[in-house]
Amino acid sequence: MRASRLLSILMLLQSRGRLSATALAAELDVSYRTILRDMDQLSAAGVPVWSDRGRDGGFQLRAGWSTTLTGLTDNEAQALMLAGLPAAATELGLGSASASARLKMLAAVPESLRVDATRVSERLHIDPIDWYRAASPPAHLQAVAHAVWNQKPLQIRYDSWKKVSDRLIKPLGLVLKAGVWYLVALDEKSDEPRTFRLSNIETLSAQSSPFSYPKKFSLAGYWQSATRRFEAEIYKNTATVRVTSSGLKSVMALSAVIHDAVKKSLQQSQTTGGWTQITLPIESIEHAARQFLGIGSDLVVLAPPELLAEMKAQINQLAALYPD
Numbered sequence: 001m002r003a004s005r006l007l008s009i010l011m012l013l014q015s016r017g018r019l020s021a022t023a024l025a026a027e028l029d030v031s032y033r034t035i036l037r038d039m040d041q042l043s044a045a046g047v048p049v050w051s052d053r054g055r056d057g058g059f060q061l062r063a064g065w066s067t068t069l070t071g072l073t074d075n076e077a078q079a080l081m082l083a084g085l086p087a088a089a090t091e092l093g094l095g096s097a098s099a100s101a102r103l104k105m106l107a108a109v110p111e112s113l114r115v116d117a118t119r120v121s122e123r124l125h126i127d128p129i130d131w132y133r134a135a136s137p138p139a140h141l142q143a144v145a146h147a148v149w150n151q152k153p154l155q156i157r158y159d160s161w162k163k164v165s166d167r168l169i170k171p172l173g174l175v176l177k178a179g180v181w182y183l184v185a186l187d188e189k190s191d192e193p194r195t196f197r198l199s200n201i202e203t204l205s206a207q208s209s210p211f212s213y214p215k216k217f218s219l220a221g222y223w224q225s226a227t228r229r230f231e232a233e234i235y236k237n238t239a240t241v242r243v244t245s246s247g248l249k250s251v252m253a254l255s256a257v258i259h260d261a262v263k264k265s266l267q268q269s270q271t272t273g274g275w276t277q278i279t280l281p282i283e284s285i286e287h288a289a290r291q292f293l294g295i296g297s298d299l300v301v302l303a304p305p306e307l308l309a310e311m312k313a314q315i316n317q318l319a320a321l322y323p324d
Contacts, residue, residue, distance in 0.1 A: 088176050
C-alpha cells in the first residue's frame with residue numbers, strides 16, 4: 001500500500017511540479033502526517049525531493065529528475081491499453097498521435113508486463129458503432145474539438161427539431177455515445193450547459209478570444225445527470241401488454257430503460273398459455289404504436305385505450321395499402 005502511494009506521489013510531483021503536503025494528502029486521501037512520513041521515506045531512498053517553506057511552499061523534485069513507469073502493475077499496464085478508442089482518435093484527427101503514444105507507453109512498460117499489455121490490445125476490440133449504422137464523423141468534428149481544447153467560443157447555425165437558429169456557445173466537452181458525437185456547451189442565452197448533436201451543426205466559426213472554463217464543471221457528471229433527466233422526461237406514460245417469449249425479447253431490446261422496467265414488471269407477472277402480461281414505459285402513443293407494430297403478432301396491447309385506438313388506426317392504414 002505504501003509503495004503504491006510513494007509511486008503516486010512521485011507521479012504527481014513529476015506531472016504537476018510543486019505541491020503542498022495538504023494538497024498531496026487531499027489527492028491521495030491520507031493524513032497530513034502520513035505525507036510527511038512518506039516524504040522522509042522518499043528522501044531516505046535517494047529520491048531528490050525537497051521542500052520550500054512559506055505560503056507558496058511545498059514539495060518538489062530536483063529540476064530535470066524523473067522516474068520511470070517501473071511501478072506499473074499487471075492490471076495497470078493492461079488498463080492503459082484500453083484507455084482510448086482508436087476510431088475516435090482518428091475521427092478527432094489524433095490517429096497518428098494515438099499510435100505514437102501507444103508505442104511510447106509500451107516502450108516505458110517493463111519487459112515483464114509488455115507481453116500481457118500487448119495481448120489485451122490484440123485480443124479485445126471496442127466498436128462503439130451500433131448495428132446497421134455506418135461510422136460517419138460529423139463534418140465539423142475536428143473544428144469543434146479544436147475549439148474545445150483551446151476554449152474558443154463558437155458561432156454556430158444549429159438545426160434543432162424546433163427550428164434553425166444562430167447561437168454563440170462556449171464548448172465545454174465532447175461526448176461519443178453509440179457512435180454519435182455530441183457537444184456539451186454553454187449557450188449565450190442560458191447559464192446551464194446544453195447538449196448539441198454535432199451532425200445538426202450546419203455552419204460554424206471560432207472566435208479569437210478564449211473563454212474561462214467553469215472550475216466546477218464535470219463533463220462526466222453533467223452527462224450522467226443529463227442522460228437520467230432525458231430518460232425520465234421522455235418516458236412519461238406506460239402501457240400494459242401481453243407478449244410471447246419471443247415478443248418479450250423484442251420488447252426488452254427496444255431500450256435500456258424499457259429493459260430495466262420490464263425486468264421489474266416480470267417479478268410480479270405470470271405466464272399463462274405462453275403469454276406474459278407486463279407493464280412498460282412508453283414515449284408517446286404514436287411512437288409506442290410504431291414500435292409495437294414492429295413486434296407483430298407476438299405482442300397484444302391491453303391499455304391504455306388511446307394506444308389501442310392508435311394501433312387499430314395504423315393497422316387499418318397499412319391494410320388499405322394492401323387491398324385484396
